[in-house]
Amino acid sequence: MQSPCTGEASQACFHNLCQLPFLGIPEPQSSTSTTTAASSRHVFEVAMASSMYPNSQFTNHESFPSLQESFSYFTKAFPLYSQTDQADKIREEEYYHLSLSNHVCLDYIGHGLFSYSQQRSYSREATVASTSSSSLPLRQYSSSLETPFFGISYKAANLHSQIQYGCQESELECKIQKRIMALMNLSEDDYAMVFTANQSSAFKLLADSYPFQSNHNLLTVYDHENEAVKIMIERSKNRGARVMSAEFSWKSLRIHSGKLLEKVRSKRKNRRGLFVFPLQSRMTGARYSYLWMNMARENGWHVLLDACGLGPKDMETLGLSLFKPDFLICSFFKVFGENPSGFGCLFVKKSSSSVIKDSTSTGIVRLVPARRPSQISEESANDDTETEEKTKQELHDDDSLQGSSSGPMSRQQTSEKTSELEETKEVSVKQKAPEIEVSVASFESSQSQIIASNGSGYSHLECRGLDHADSLGLISISTRARYLINWLVNALTSLQHPHSENGHPLVRIYGPKVKFDRGPAVAFNVFDWKGEKIDPAIVQKLADRNNISLSCGFLHHILFSSKYEHEREQILETRTSEGGTVLNGKRDKLYSGISVVTAALGFLTNFEDVYKLWAFVSRFLDADFVQKERWRYTALNQMTIEV
Secondary structure, eight states, X not given: OOOTHHHHHHHHHHHTTTOOOOTTSOOOSSTTHHHHHHHHHHHHHHHHHXXXXXXXXXXXXXXXXXXXHHHHHHHHHOGGGGGGTHHHHHHHHHOTHHHHTTOEEOOOOSEEEEOHXXXXXXXXXXXXXXXXXXXXXXXOOOTTTSOOSEEEEEOSOOHHHHHHHOOOOOHHHHHHHHHHHHHTTOOTTTEEEEEESSHHHHHHHHHHHSOTTTSOEEEEOOSBOOHHHHHHHHHHHHTTOEEEEOOEETTTTEEOHHHHHHHHTOOSTTOOEEXXXXXXXXXXXOBOOTHHHHHHHHTTOEEEEEOTTSOTTGGGGSOTTTOOOSEEEEEEEEETTTEEEEEEEEEEEGGGGGGOOOOOOOOBEEEEEOOOHHHHHHHHHHHHHHHHHHHHHHHHHHHHHHXXXXXXXXXXXXXXXXXXXXXXXXXXXXXXXXXXXXXXXXXXXXXXXHHHHHOSTTTTOOOHHHHHHHHHHHHHHHHHHHHHHHHHHHHHTTBBOTTOTTOOBSEEEESOOSOTXXXXXXXXXXXXXXXXXXXXXXXXXXXXXXXXXXXXXXXXOEEXXXXXXXXXXXXXXXEETTSOOOOTTOXXXXXXXXXXXXXXXXXXXXXXXXXXXXXXXXGGGSTTHHHHHHHHHHHTTOOOOOO
């Protein structure tokens, strides 16, 4: 399977060190192509500078330009942005909850499978089914409590047996697998795929199945702490792997090419191993050259491509006819801005599958067809009746032992008892989950019954989230993200503390600044008027209170040259391997790095989203903003934020 964009991407690979192609700007195949690309970058940066309000520096959040004024300057600087308005129409029709809730989602990583409109249709169907059941009590179903579309169940199979022998898949799994393979621009002739519980499970599975006994090395390329990669490192170390990492030069946070090249080309015996490579940083937005994958393979490494931080159409830029990684991992969630549950996917190239060894590791899952709303109504009603009878019986037993009582306290105890029983019920379900792994036959039987009762409900399965990405296309998504992320970076760096002696900027950006070919993510910190960093966790909590969802992260493996050595102690912070602070001078394994706030843009992000983030961050120009928020929070009788 080859995308129409593959040829374009392949040309871009050879002319631009295999970075993501400069979509939307034709690149002539001549000796002047480098000059043309440089000119395009310059024109873009000049336009970006003019996209802000005429006053390029802002020192007072109360004198900000309005959303309408800012958008007007933005569209004048980038008239092509209006050609991406199809994304706004999709958002208005299929993801209208974002506008209704006034919620800005800048913390989603992965690919959305379905739309909010689809989820609401499921909820309405559930409500109708519950009200039409004559003998059952009326019950409303929240989309956040039920599991529409599908559920997941652990599978009794290791990665080696699954890849080598496979197993019978349900109609649901087949449909979703084909849809995902098409999205990832992968051929079923070249790759085998397994569903995993999440991204971390995929990394753990591979770490437990890769032959580190013979291929001793694990080399990772991450400028930030990644929980999934962290799990892979620990599992690999336990199996005898020698772990190495790329380093990133301060201040640009670019890969230190010399040191990574030395590791890749190491002449040591048993130099082969697993090279784990993301095409871009999901925190800083830095993009890396494709050539590293090719170079690693030429030097005997197996290559794992981490595609979790890529956009929904970025796989079309990979030119997989040239670069086919041995392994590939990505993740999917159900509904953007509403339902983050989902699964991970691990792809294994069939020509490399012989390297996978037997292991006892778990993490492979089945996709379980969602029960029909009528089934949910009946089963839930039966569960409620059973729980109510148990509650009455246990309360009767308690009264017999302790003597009966009446009044408010008695009602309170009844309520607490019912709550305890509900919690016990939930725990018992979780405790029984492992039984599913060993009872495959019974599971398959029940699954077939569910499919039979649903009929051929998956013959026309719609993954509207993926369909929307396809309808927009690679060029439109990339162009839109490029304009928005660079405007946001430019806007954040325009904020300056008033009357500060050295003109302290409010925000520091880590990694690429305004750059044509940067990724749609930014890592930053907010500083007070004295130049002291405000804890990223505080910024995140205050943003959440303003209906803006951000993430926090930890940048690491930062290399300071002699030119910047004097900044090391001021920039870096130290924490333990568990992520805590250093106490009583105990020298647990320490890690140096920078804790940051991160924002990630998706194809549904619009200008209003990035403007709201800018307006929120500008409130820190008020020297008392954090303290005022703390007082307000306390006045509302909520938990105090420690500052």
